[in-house]
Amino acid sequence: MVFRNVLPILAISKLLAISMGVRYLKANGKGLSRNIDDTSTIVKWHPSDRSFVKLNFDGSVAGDKVAAAFVLRNHNGQIIGGEALNLDGATISEVKAKALREGLLFAQRKGYKKIMVKGDSKLVIQSVLDQGATPWNLVPIIEDVKWMATNYDCIH
Template identity: 30%
Template sequence: MYAPCIISSICDKIKLFYEANIIKHQNFKGWWHVYHAFSIVNIPVVIEKRVCMVNWFKPDSSWIKLNTDGSYNGKVAGCGGILRNHLGQMIKAFDGPVKGNSALIAELKGIIYGISMCINLGYNRIWIEVDAMLILHYINNNSLFNAENYYLIRQMKQDLSNNNYKISHIYREGNGCADALAKVGCNLLEYAEFSDHDIPKVVKGLARLDRAGLPYIRNHDGIT
């Protein structure tokens, strides 16, 4: 009854069962990391699609919500954003070109322009939502350590310091309105602002889905 001998015997049996095709790799579903404990090698890795639902949520009645995004297609960059009230109704939207060679620069420019738009419209309780986690890190962190974008980050923080704000992350699927505007912004020569009656049709359709509370589907890849 020596424990290491018992464990070794069990491992040998499981390996024999696997080699005899009595135990299959599907039996290890969710426990692929234990294969090597049984000296089993050359295991096929199965990639599973996991689905989750992503929703865009309306702000409280005393807040307005600003969704922004940036886009870079390898040649040109653009940004876009949309401002909505507690009913999910669009107040204003924008898109425009960005001088830069990265999506991060476009993201920062989009937030800065969006905050300026909110201030000009007289709003000072702003819920900002983005799909780039790095932006949250820059805003919530006291340092400005990113040398390349130091001045943009500083300007963004200065603009926010004069307002009541909160910021959150949303997956790209739920940030469809801002994403579509940013892609259009890549091909523009100057910034454009929209109201509900002249916003691009694709954005207007996505905004209606958000207002109705319909979810988006996001696929995750998982190893089993």
């Protein structure tokens, strides 16, 4: 069967998404009774300016499991949309760059013109800003991101 491994990968992605959601709610003062691992670092979400939407992107590689995700929110923190992607054979930088690309594409399709972008990959951010050499495996993804950026009035 060609797709015999799809279900477990989807289940892992869902568990990761739920875990991130629980951590977000706990860090942002929403009541939860579930305990969260005290060794984890929680980063609190900060809203965008009223005229902007905020795109958060990230990726994860754990063994042979690779996932990219993004979420788009308005200035009140309400989710406009998001997506999680299962990817095979990618490096962490490729995964994060793909999450950024897919998030920008999503926001573009929704018609947003002003966007704040937040991610934790220094390599991806510096590559997009031409602040250093872009690794060969990121070049096509970064070029896509730069091209998409021309469709926005303002990106922070």
